[in-house]
Amino acid sequence: MAEEIWVSEVGSNSQLFDKPGIREKFFGHEWAPPKFEHGAPTEEQANNYRRHAQGEKLKREEFVEAAYVFDPKRWSSVKDFFAIAGFYAVKGKLAELLKGFDLGDGELVEFPIFEMDKTTRLSGPFYFVNFGSQKDCFVPSESQRVNLLARNKKTGQELWSGPIELKDGEIAVSASARVGADLWVDPKLSSVIFMSAPLHDAIEAAKLKIDFRFARARIVPD
Known part of the structure; x- marks a missing residue:
C-alpha cells in the first residue's frame, strides 16, 4: 500500500496549552510578568507567530529568547508538546523522536x-519547532467541510480552514506530498500540521499521552 499522509489538529487541543505555568522573554524586551493573562503582542511578535503557524522558517531572534517557570505545579503536568507565546515547543521523548x-x-x-x-536553568533540553518546510499539497476542491477564509487579490494565495474534529479522508492532498520532509505545513490550510506515515506511526508507538487529533488524509493524483 502506498504511504499514507496524516493531518494533525494538535494546535486546537487547548488542554495542551492551557496555563502551562511559564512566561517568556523576547529578545530586547523585559521578562513577562508571572501571571497567566497575556497582554497584546507587538506587531512584530504577532507577525512572527503568523509566519511560524504558516510553516515559514524563522531566525533564532524571532522566537522567544527564554522562559521561566512561575507555577511549578502547572509546569509539572506539561506534556512533551507545548507552546510559549504561540510558538510550538517540544521536550523529552518527543524531541528525541x-x-x-x-x-x-x-x-x-x-x-x-x-x-x-530566572537564573537557574532547567535541565531540558527544550526546543522550538522551526517548521521551515512547506508543501503545496492541500487540494481544497477535493476536500470536505473546508471553508475559504481569505484570498490575496494580488498573489491569488488562498487561506482555508478545516473542520474541528477532522475525520479520515476529509482533507485531500496531492500525491507529491509523499516526497520530502516528514513534517511540514501547507500555508493554504490554517491550524493543521502534516506528517508522513513513518513519523505518525512513531509518535503513536511512543505512547506520549498527547492527543494529536490525527486524521488520515485522502491522496489524489497530482
Whole structure:
C-alpha cells in the first residue's frame, strides 16, 4: 500500500496549552510578568507567530529568547508538546523522536527555561519547532467541510480552514506530498500540521499521552 499522509489538529487541543505555568522573554524586551493573562503582542511578535503557524522558517531572534517557570505545579503536568507565546515547543521523548526524522528545511531550535529566579536553568533540553518546510499539497476542491477564509487579490494565495474534529479522508492532498520532509505545513490550510506515515506511526508507538487529533488524509493524483 502506498504511504499514507496524516493531518494533525494538535494546535486546537487547548488542554495542551492551557496555563502551562511559564512566561517568556523576547529578545530586547523585559521578562513577562508571572501571571497567566497575556497582554497584546507587538506587531512584530504577532507577525512572527503568523509566519511560524504558516510553516515559514524563522531566525533564532524571532522566537522567544527564554522562559521561566512561575507555577511549578502547572509546569509539572506539561506534556512533551507545548507552546510559549504561540510558538510550538517540544521536550523529552518527543524531541528525541523528531531528531530521527527528516525535517527538510526545518529544525529544532534549543532555548533555555529557567526556574522562578530566572537564573537557574532547567535541565531540558527544550526546543522550538522551526517548521521551515512547506508543501503545496492541500487540494481544497477535493476536500470536505473546508471553508475559504481569505484570498490575496494580488498573489491569488488562498487561506482555508478545516473542520474541528477532522475525520479520515476529509482533507485531500496531492500525491507529491509523499516526497520530502516528514513534517511540514501547507500555508493554504490554517491550524493543521502534516506528517508522513513513518513519523505518525512513531509518535503513536511512543505512547506520549498527547492527543494529536490525527486524521488520515485522502491522496489524489497530482
